[in-house]
Amino acid sequence: AQSVTQLDSHVSVSEGTPVLLRCNYSSSYSPSLFWYVQHPNKGLQLLLKYTSAATLVKGINGFEAEFKKSETSFHLTKPSAHMSDAAEYFCVVSALSGGYNKLIFGAGTRLAVHP
């Protein structure tokens, strides 16, 4: 069965320092993986997606993620945090279930950015 685990429920960084949000997945076949961001009182916005092309995926707002099959990881990074990056981030795997592809969400990582 497919699953995704976000290793940190909360991450706190200072503005201008790097961001690392960790995600491990479990999939019995080559997965499609996504990162979404949710700002307070808003819906989820797609940051980036991996679909078996390049292992390093670039997304919006300076975020990128690297697919590492040997480690079953898909960690999200950004070189320099901005105050506007404070939000909740979800790692998501696309899974076959009953003949359809559905999205399976991690529990989320809340990112706090301090001045």
Add this chain to the structure above:
Amino acid sequence: DVKVTQSSRYLVKRTGEKVFLECVQDMDHENMFWYRQDPGLGLRLIYFSYDVKMKEKGDIPEGYSVSREKKERFSLILESASTNQTSMYLCASSFKAGGLYSNQPQHFGDGTRLSIL
């Protein structure tokens, strides 16, 4: 840009009421989804639809039903609301690529925060 619109941002209802949550998308997407979001649990799929008048149960369908009479509109119905259905409800839509199998990203509305008293 894709626009997924949920009819209410905040809703307060009483136990036992029948509650309707409406969602409309403007991108001609085949797929539509309803999720609920609770702290520490992430998003859980309630129901989804891959075509007009077609519906499939997700992971937590109990106490809910759905209706998809038109391609752009997907309604979630709480048949008899209970306090444990107090939650944030998110609607999403996506294209269907490659027939039934799709890894298209889903596009989300801003959510409806529902309180059942």
